[in-house]
Amino acid sequence: MPRLSILLAVSCAAVVAGSAFAGGHGGNPAVKARKAHMQLYAFNLGTLGAMAKGEIEYDAGAASAAANNLAAVASLNQMAYWVPGTSSDDLPDESRALPAIWEEGSKAGEIGASFAEAAAALAAVAGDGKDAMAGAMGAVGKGCGDCHKAYRAPNN
Ligand code: HEC
Numbered sequence: 207m208p209r210l211s212i213l214l215a216v217s218c219a220a221v222v223a224g225s226a227f228a229g230g231h232g233g234n235p236a237v238k239a240r241k242a243h244m245q246l247y248a249f250n251l252g253t254l255g256a257m258a259k260g261e262i263e264y265d266a267g268a269a270s271a272a273a274n275n276l277a278a279v280a281s282l283n284q285m286a287y288w289v290p291g292t293s294s295d296d297l298p299d300e301s302r303a304l305p306a307i308w309e310e311g312s313k314a315g316e317i318g319a320s321f322a323e324a325a326a327a328l329a330a331v332a333g334d335g336k337d338a339m340a341g342a343m344g345a346v347g348k349g350c351g352d353c354h355k356a357y358r359a360p361n362n
Contacts, residue, residue: 233300264339288307312357325349
């Protein structure tokens with residue numbers, strides 16, 4: 207039995223390593239990871255936006271949860287999935303991340319850092335009422351937009 211479990215552990219590790227480094231069938235894993243990161247932003251900001259617009263009723267607990275998620279995701283270390291060689295030039299069918307992200311003078315890191323600060327500020331007040339939440343959302347939305355304008359290729 208110990209032998210079997212060792213074998214299983216080894217083969218599972220091989221599957222994980224294979225998907226992380228060879229790309230597997232589903233595309234580049236780094237691109238998939240950063241898109242998933244972005245999808246978590248979009249989902250949580252979507253909840254807050256719907257409350258701000260009155261499409262769903264403001265709920266302090268749900269607003270706090272969504273804003274805390276946004277701030278938590280923004281605080282993740284993303285270095286491993288913004289790897290050189292995965293831009294929209296390198297992988298045109300998979301990525302819209304412009305090569306400028308990796309070029310000299312790129313402001314992507316700075317924009318990301320100030321976005322994370324805005325997300326933390328939103329998380330601090332999202333449960334304090336709809337007006338407080340909505341007031342802190344502008345800086346967050348601006349962070350998404352600033353980065354996309356500069357560093358994301360248009361959807362075409
Ligand atoms: C620091 C830069 C930066 C910030 C901040 C940022 N994004 Fe992005 N986002 C990108 C880039 C670059 C891509 C393209 C990634 C790719 O295709 O490889 C992207 C892609 C996306 C996508 C498409 C994901 C997919 O599945 O193809 C969505 C949705 C998105 N972002 C939403 C958001 C939202 C919402 C926010 C703010 C809450 C945000 N982003 C903040 C840079 C940023």
